[in-house]
Amino acid sequence: MSYQTPSAPCDAVYEIKKSEFLAFAYPIDSREQAMDHVAKLRARYPDARHHCFGYIIGDPNNTTSAGFDDDGEPNGTAGRPILNVLQHKAIGNCIIVVVRYFGGIKLGAGGLTRAYGTVAQMAVDQMVLTTFIPKSVLMIATSFAHEAQVRYLIGAAAGEISAVDYAADVMITAQLDTAKVDEFVASLGVYGAVVE
Incomplete structure (x- = not known):
């Protein structure tokens, strides 16, 4: 299942009632990577009152991992609205961290929820x-006689060959769209076999 993901980091700034909300969005592929971005922003903006975030790893329609943190804001007013924007826009492999500088005027729970949602949407x-x-890596064993045919089948499935090892047989390492793997394996027939 394909989905949208950011190709590069980006940011946005939103000010309301003297409070400043700085949003930073990053492409990620693990929770560790997400938390690393949070840690770096805490170090970069140590005087900010809050560092709230929402993230989705994997397919946003069938989430492998999602999370959020209000970082001291009232429960559900910061991280949840950030995560909701990512879910609503169906964006995966992404974290949005919002750094907040308090301006002295309380926004209230509704105002906070709107402000965090607004700056996340701006990002x-x-x-x-x-x-x-999603891609799958396959190891395909074949004979020297059938190597050209296997290479042709990989190309026909829009796959990419990343390595070829020659020993008693030929071992081809290829990457294919996960959705095309079953069809590709069926097309191999007598030309080769996928090695586990």
Whole structure:
């Protein structure tokens, strides 16, 4: 299942009632990577009152991992609205961190929820999105006589060959769209076999 993901980091700034909300969006592929971005922003903006975030790893329609943190804001007023923007826009492999400088005027729970949602949406509006297509790596064993045919079948499935090892047989390492793997394996027939 393909989905949208940011191709590069981006940011946005939103000010309301003297409070400043700085949003930073990053492409990620693990929770560790997401938390690393949060840690770096805490170090970069140590005097900010809050560092709130929402992230989705994997397909946003079938989330492998999602999370958020209000970082001291009232429960559900910061991280949840950020995560909601990512879910609503169906953006995966992304974290948005919002750094907040308090301006002295309380916004209230509704005002906070709107402010975090607004700045997260502003960051999304800055994103250059690309389509993420899940890939699978296959090891294919074949004979020297059938190598050309296997290479042709990989190309026909829009796959990419990343390595070829020659020993008693030929071992080809290829990357294919996960959605095309079953069809590709069926097309191999007598020409080769996928090695586990």
